[in-house]
Amino acid sequence: MASTSARGKTALERYREQLRETERCGSCGTAETAGEWTTRYRDGRLVYRRVCPRCGAIERREFRIG
Numbered sequence: 001m002a003s004t005s006a007r008g009k010t011a012l013e014r015y016r017e018q019l020r021e022t023e024r025c026g027s028c029g030t031a032e033t034a035g036e037w038t039t040r041y042r043d044g045r046l047v048y049r050r051v052c053p054r055c056g057a058i059e060r061r062e063f064r065i066g
Ligand SMILES: [Zn+2]
Pocket: 025, 026, 027, 028, 029, 030, 052, 053, 054, 055, 056, 057
């Protein structure tokens, strides 16, 4: 079960962690109602999307692959 190690992190894994740490809504600034990031693959990019459950603001991030 040693599929992930601290050393063998890919850029994508690090990016995901960054997103997870971004719990504060960019619009209303609340940190307590962190929504779930949903992922979609599109045109060689991963598109992350999150809707703030409090104010409804949509945050979008893109991660280019390759
Ligand atoms: Zn918000």
